[in-house]
Amino acid sequence: MDYLQITERPGLRNPAWIGAFAGFTDAQEGATRAIRYLVHHLHATKFASIDSEEFYDFTSVRPIVYNNAQGQRVIRWPTNDFYYWSDPAGVRDLILFLGSEPSLRWRTYIGLLQRVMAPYEMDAVITLGSLLAAAPHTRDAPISGIVSREELKARLPGIQLTESSYQGPVGINTIFVEACKERGLGHINIWGHAAHYVERLPNYKVAAALVRQVNATFGLNLPMEPIALQASAFETEATKMVAASVELSTYVKRLEQQFDGELAAQQEQQAQGPTVPELPRVFAEEIDRLLKGKEPDEGPSKN
Known part of the structure; x- marks a missing residue:
């Protein structure tokens, strides 16, 4: 059986690959929500999918049942879908x-x-990811990244990029990266940092930050207002949750001070010359922690 179902082979010009995997590297659904937004607002066309039957343990990754708009019961299985968008300017699909x-x-x-x-x-190729971090929900979600080759850093001016030196257990994203290397393809992984103390899903502040980065990188001129409104609603609900706990409120204020201090220091460094900024220590540590499968080790007690 061929598990790859291709309905169309579009002719694409100099295409860029942008993708995300639900699961290990999609904290609070930040990355996959960003891809969904891109697909919807670019009116992208689905042209292929992977049948889920042989790739999932359905006792661990369970299908979901829901009622559709017609009131019918529908089972949704894990999906892997491919879409394409043709650039009207003919530059890069x-x-x-x-x-x-x-x-x-x-x-x-x-x-x-x-x-x-x-x-x-x-x-x-570019993959989007979302990780839990010691980042305040009251600020724009920080963005950082990892590149497989030094020369790729020039592709995303303004974003803080490092080369990966991690060794240890990995998710499917890393396996994909290595497969790309074998084909001679460079890889850029863009990470959104999600406030680890927030339980509300999905995190549209992370999704908005990732969409904003992709929008700017490829000059897509996508409308940002819809996802900005979702991000604002997310922040409002998260703030209500935080306000219910004195301990958590104190912790978030400390995160805000730390975040603002590092941001000010970074801006001062950039003002001194056109050097590429270093990835802030706290966020570099969060990426390393994610790859090792650990949670942020700071924060108020949940007891």
């Missing part, structure tokens, strides 16, 4: 991928992604 980290057969799964990519000339 996009392939948008919205997937779910598989439970099984990772190498076979990655092979299917490569089959979708194979007909197109791409020199780099």
Whole structure:
């Protein structure tokens, strides 16, 4: 059985790949919500998908049942869908991928992604991720990134990028990165940092920050107001939650002071010369912690 279902082979010009995986690298759904927003507002066309049957342990990644607009009961299985967008200016088209980290057969799964990519000339791919961090929900979600090659840093001016030196257990995103390297493709992983103490989902502040970055990078001229309103509503609800706890309120104020202090120091450094800013220590540590499968080790007691 061929688990890759291709309904169209669009002719794309110099396409860029932008994708996200639900699961390990999608804290508070920040990354996948960003991809959904891009797909919707670009009116992207679905052209391929991966059948979920052989790649998931459905006792761990359970299907979801819901009522659709017609009141019918529908079962939604884990999805892996590919979309394309044709640039009206004819400069660079996009392939948008919205997937779910598989439970099984990772190498076979990655092979299917490569089959979708194979007909197109791409020199780099971008994946979006979201991680839990010691970041205040009252500020714009910080953005950072990891690149596989030094020269890729110039692709995203203004964003803080580092080269990965991590060693240890990994998610499907890292397996995808290594597969891209084997094909000679560079890789950029853009991370949104989500307030780890917030339980409300999804985190539209992280999604908005990621969309804003993609919007600016590719000059998409996407409307930002809809997701900005969602981000504002998210912040309002999170603030209500924080206000109910004196301990949590104190903790968030401390995070705000730390965040504002590091931001001011960074802006001062940038004003002194056109150097590429270093990734703030606290956020570099959060990326390393995510890859090691650990939670932020600071914060108020949950007891």
